[in-house]
Amino acid sequence: MLAIVYVLIVLLAALALSGLVADRIRVPGPVLLVLIGLALAFVPGLPRKPLDPDLILVVLLPPLLYSDAFNTSWIDFRRWLRPILMLAIGLVGATILVVGVAAHALMPAVPWPACFVLGAVVSPTDTVAVQTILSKLRVPRRLTAVLGGESLLNDATGLVGVQIGVAVVLSGAFEASETVARFGWVAGGGVVVGVVVGGLASWLNRMVRQTPVLFALSLLSPYLAFLIAHHFGSSGVLAVVVAGFIVAWRIHYVPPEARIDLYATWELVVWVVNGLCFLFIGLETPRLIRETELREGPHLLVIGLLLAGVVVLVRMLWVLPAAYIPLLLSKRLREREGGLPSWKAVLLVGWCGMRGAISLAAALSLPAVLEDGREFPGRIEILACTLCILVATLIVQGLTLNPLIRALGIRGEDDSEAEIRAARERLLEAGVARLDAFCSETSCPISVHHWRTHMVDELAALLEQDEEKRAIARTSLSVSREVRRAVVEEQSRALLELRDKGVINDRTYLELQLDIDREMRVNEFARGGV
Secondary structure, eight states, X not given: OHHHHHHHHHHHHHHHHHHHHXXXXXXXXXXXXXXHHHHHTTOXXXXXXXXXXXXXXXXXXXXXXXXXXXXXXXXXXXXXXHHHHIIIIIIHHHHHHHHHHHHHHHOTTSOHHHHHHHHHHTOSOOHHHHHHHHHTSOOOHHHHHHHHHHHHXXXXXXXXXXXXXXXXHHHSOXXXXXXXXXXHHHHHHHHHHHHHHHHHHHHHHHHOOOHHXXXXXXXXXXXXXXXXXXXXXXXXXXXXXHHHHHHHHTGGGSOHHHHHXXXXXXXXXXXXXXXXXXXXXXXXXXXXXXHHHHHHOTHHHHXXXXXXXXXXXXXXXXXXXXXXXXXXXXXXXXXXXXXXXXXXXXXXXXHOOOOOHHHHHHHHTSOSBOTTSOBOTTHHHHHHHHHHHHHHIIIIIHHHHXXXXXXXXXXOOSHHHHHHHHHHHHHHHHHHHHHHHHHXXXXXXXXXXXXXXXXXXXXXXXXXXXXXXXXHHHHXXXXXXXXXXXXXXXXXXXXXXXXXXXXXXXXXXXXXXXXXXXXXXXXXHHTTTO
8 A cells, every 4th residue: 555655656746847847848748747757667666566457448537538528619519520520430440440451561470350459549549648738739729629529539439449359359250230230339329328427417517506516526427427338338438528518518507606616626637637647658668668578579669660650641641631622522511611721730630649548558458368268369569569659659749749830830710719809798798788777776886886897998998999098998907907916915914914813713714815816716717808
C-alpha cells in the first residue's frame, strides 16, 4: 500500500511540475507529460508495476469522454456530421486496412488477422491529446468541431475493430455477415444505453438540488453508462459520449450556483486524469521497449517507426479527397457546411493524428494466450509497433502543431465571437426591459436603478455607433469593475483581520470568504466579453 502512495506522490508532483512549466517552455502539456513519464521510468527505487489496461479503459477513460462530450457543441456536431463520420468511420476503416497490409509486408511471419488487429489498435486518434492541445490554440470553429467529433467517435469504431479482429484470431475464421451484425450490436447497443443513462441523469439533475449530490451523480453517469454497455457487449465509449451529449443539452435543469461549482470541479478532475494518462504512457514505454527487444530484437522498433509513417501518410491521403469531393458533388452539403474548407485547415486536420492512451490500453488488453494454450499470434509485434506509433505521433505531431498553425497563418474565425456578442445584446435588452416593467409596477430601491444603468452601459459598449459614446460607456464599465474589485479586496482584508483577532473562527471566515468569491465570480462572468 505504501508503494502505491509513493507512486501517487511522484505522479502528482510531476503533474504540478508540468502545469508550471508547460506554457513557459511552449511545449504542449501532453508531450511534456510523456517526456516526464519517460524520465521517471529511469528513477532508481521508484516502484514499478505493469500497467493494467483496465486502469485506462475502465477507470480513466469514461470521465474524460463524458467531459469532452459535455463540452462539444451538439449543434456544430450535427452541422459537420459528414466530415466527422468520414474520419471516425471511413478513416478508421482505411487505417485498419492499410496498416494491416503494410504490417504483413514488413512482418510476414505475423498472421493477417493479427496485422489487422494492429491496424485497429492504432486507428483511433486520442481524444485527450487532440482536445488538450487544441484547447490551447486559437483555431477555426469548424476545424475544432470536426477534430473533436472525430476523436470522440473513433475511439468506439477503433475498439470495435479490435474486438472483431481478436474474435477472428480466436476463432480462426472471418464471416462478413457476422462482422456486420457484431458491429451493429456493439454500436447500436452503445447508443441505446447512452440514451437511457443520459435521460436518467437529466431527470435526476432536475430533481436534485444539492451540489455535492449533483457532482456525485455526474461522476456516476459515465461509469454507469460504460459498464452497462460493456456488460451487454456493446460500446461503452459510445454509451458515455451519447449520455454526455444528452445531459449537456439539458444542463439548464441544474441550479445556477451548482453549475458554477460543477464546472470548476470537473475542470480540475479532468486535468488530473488527463495528466495521469500521459504520464502512464511515458512510464510504460521503457519497460515495453525492453520486453520487445529481449524477445524480438531492435529491428522491431524500426518496423514500428516505419508503420508510424504509414499511419500519418494514410491520414493525409484520406483527408484531402474526403474534405472536398462530397462538397464539390453536392451544393446542399456545401450550403450546410459553410462552403469549401480552407486547404490550410484541411492540412491541419491531416496532421492532427496523435495516438495515445487508448491505443496503448487496447494493445495491452489483447489476450496473452488462445483457448488452446498457444500464444496470441503477433502480440509482441503489435505491442511494440503500437508503442512506436504512439510515441512518434504524440511527440512529433504534438510538438509541431503550434508551429504549423503559425506557419499556415490559421486564425480563429469570428463566428463564435459574433454569436456571443449577439446573445449578450439580447440578454441585456431582456434584462433592461424586465427591470423597467418591474419598476413600473413596484417601487424599486436605488441599487436597482444603478444595476439598470450598468446594463445600459454594457449595451452601449456593444451597440453604440458613436465611437465617443461607446468609449464613455466602456470607461464607465471599467471603473465599475475596478471599484468592485477594490471593494472585494477590502472586504477580504477586513474579514481576514476579524479572523486574526479572534473575533470570528476560521470556519466562519472561510464560509464568508467563499461567499465573497462566488459573488465576484458570478459578476465577472455576467459581465465578461464586453
